[in-house]
Amino acid sequence: MIPARYAASRFPAKLMQDLSGKPVILRTYEAAVQTNLFDDVFVVTDSDAIFDVITKSGGKALMSVKEHECGSDRIAEAVENMDVDIIVNVQGDEPFTDRESLVGVLEVFKDDPKKEIDLASLMVKITDQEEIENPNTVKVIVDNRNFALYFSRSVIPHPRAVSDRTVYYKHKGIYAFRKNALMDFQRLPMLSLEATEKIEAIRYLEYGKKIKMVETTASGIEIDTPEDLKKAKAAWR
Numbered sequence: 001m002i003p004a005r006y007a008a009s010r011f012p013a014k015l016m017q018d019l020s021g022k023p024v025i026l027r028t029y030e031a032a033v034q035t036n037l038f039d040d041v042f043v044v045t046d047s048d049a050i051f052d053v054i055t056k057s058g059g060k061a062l063m064s065v066k067e068h069e070c071g072s073d074r075i076a077e078a079v080e081n082m083d084v085d086i087i088v089n090v091q092g093d094e095p096f097t098d099r100e101s102l103v104g105v106l107e108v109f110k111d112d113p114k115k116e117i118d119l120a121s122l123m124v125k126i127t128d129q130e131e132i133e134n135p136n137t138v139k140v141i142v143d144n145r146n147f148a149l150y151f152s153r154s155v156i157p158h159p160r161a162v163s164d165r166t167v168y169y170k171h172k173g174i175y176a177f178r179k180n181a182l183m184d185f186q187r188l189p190m191l192s193l194e195a196t197e198k199i200e201a202i203r204y205l206e207y208g209k210k211i212k213m214v215e216t217t218a219s220g221i222e223i224d225t226p227e228d229l230k231k232a233k234a235a236w237r
Contacts, residue, residue, distance in 0.1 A: 001041075001042055001044055001075040001078060001079065001087055001088065001089055001090070002025070002028060002029060002032060002041070002042065002043045002044065002089075002090050002091070002092050003044050003045075003068075003070075003071030003072075003074040003075055003089065003091070003092060004025050004043050004044065004045040004047065004050045004092040005045070005046055005047070005068075005071075005074070005092075006045070006046060006047035006049065006050060011223070011224060011225050011226060011228075011229075014093060014223055014224075014229070015028075015050060015092045015093060016049060016050065016053070017223070017229055019095055019223075019229070019232055019233060019236060020233060020236045023050075023053050024092070024093060024095055024223055024229075024232075025043060025050055025053065025054065025092050026053055026054065026057055026059070027095035028090065028091075028092050028093070028094055028095045028097060029041065029043055029054055029059050030059075031094075031095055031096070031097040031098075032090050032097055032102075033059075034099075035097075035098075035099040035102055036099075037088075037099065037102055037103065037106065038088065039084075040060065041059075041060065042060045042061060042062050042078065043059065043060070043061040043062070043092070044061070044062045044064055044074050044075055044077075044078045045061060045062070045063065045064060046063070046064045046067070046068075046074075048063075051063055062078050064077060064078070065077065069190070069200075070200040071089055071091065071173075071200065072089065072175075072177075072182060072185050072186070072200050072203075073185070073186055075087060075089055075182065076182050076183055076185060076186035077186070079179065079182065080183065080186075084179055085178070085179060086106070086109055086176055086177065086178065086179070087176070087177045087179060087182055088102065088105065088106070088174070088175070088176045088177075089173075089174065089175040089176075089177070090102075090174055091173040091174065091222065093222055093223040093224065094172075094173065094174070094220060094222055094223075095221075095223070095232065095236075096218075096220030096221055096232070096235075097174070097220065098218045098220070100216070100218060101122055101172070101174065101214075101216045101218050102174065104122065104214040104216060105120040105121065105122060105174065105175070105176040105214055106120075106176055107214075108120035108176065108212045108214060109176065109178070112212075115178065116210060117178075117210050117211075117212045118177070118178055118181035118204065118209040118210050118211065119175050119176060119177045119178065119181055119182075119204060119209065119210075119211050119212075120175070120176045120211070120212045120213070120214060121148070121171065121172070121173075121174060121175045121176075121201065121211060121212075121213055121214070122171070122172040122174050122213070122214055122215075122216050123140050123142070123169040123170060123171055123172065123213045123214070123215055123216070124169065124170050124172055124215070124216050124217065124218070124219045125167060125168070125169055125170075125215070125217075126168050126169065126170045127168070131170070132155055132168050133155055135153040135154070136153070136224055136225075137153075137170050138151055138152070138153060138170065138171040138173075138199055138201075139151065139152055139153070139154070139155065139156050139168060139169060139170060139171065140156075140169050140170075140171040140213060141156050141157060141169070142169070142213050146212060146213045146214070146215070147210055147211065147212055147213070148201070148205060148211040148212075148213050149205075150202075150205065151171055151197065151199045151201050151202055151205075152197060152199070153197055153198075153199070155168075169213075169215070170219075171201065171213075172216070172219075172220075172222075173222070175201075181204070181209055184207070184209075185200075185203060185204065188203065188207055190203060191203065191206045191207075193205075193206055194206060221235060
C-alpha cells in the first residue's frame with residue numbers, strides 16, 4: 001500500500017512532479033511492483049489526479065473516503081475489509097525503493113513464530129552532521145535487539161559525550177504491519193508525544209506495540225523538498 005496525499009506542507013503536489021518523464025508517485029508505484037514481493041500493490045489517495053495517473057498507466061489505485069492525519073490511517077481504511085496478513089506501507093515519495101530493503105522487513109515476520117512483533121521498519125546509518133541535525137530527518141534509537149525505543153526530529157542520542165560508539169540512524173518511512181496492529185492504530189487516539197513530534201510511528205510505541213528495526217545501507221532519496229527532487233533527477237538511472 002502506497003499512501004499518496006496530494007497536499008504537502010513543505011512541497012505541495014510533490015508526488016505529481018516530473019521525475020525523468022513520469023510523476024514521482026508513478027515511479028514509486030513501479031518500483032514497488034518491480035520487486036515482485038507482493039500479492040498486490042495499490043496507491044491509496046485522496047487525489048483524482050494521482051488516481052488517474054496510476055490507473056491510466058495500468059496500475060491499481062483506491063480513493064480514500066475519509067480525511068486522514070497520516071498514511072497509516074489512510075491504509076487502515078483501505079485494508080479494513082481485505083483478507084490480508086501483512087501490509088507493507090511504502091511512502092509515495094520514495095521512488096528509489098529497493099527490493100533488498102523490503103525483503104529485510106518481511107523476513108522479520110518469518111522469524112517471529114509467536115507473533116510478538118507488531119510491525120517492522122527500516123533504519124539507515126547517517127554520519128553527515130547537517131542531516132543528523134535536520135528536523136526533517138527522523139532519527140531512531142534502538143535496544144540491543146534492534147527494537148525501537150524512540151523516534152525524534154531532535155538529535156538522539158544527545159551528543160553529550162561523543163565517542164567512536166556513537167551511532168545515528170535515520171528512520172526510513174517503510175513499514176510492514178500485522179493487520180491487527182494497523183487496525184489498532186486507526187482506533188487509538190493520538191497521544192502527546194506523537195502530537196509533539198508529528199511522527200506517526202510514535203503512536204505504536206506509546207501504546208506498547210513492538211517495532212523491529214532493520215538496518216539497511218540503501219539510503220535512496222526521499223523527495224520532501226524541491227532540492228530533493230533535483231537530487232533525484234540527477235541520480236535517476
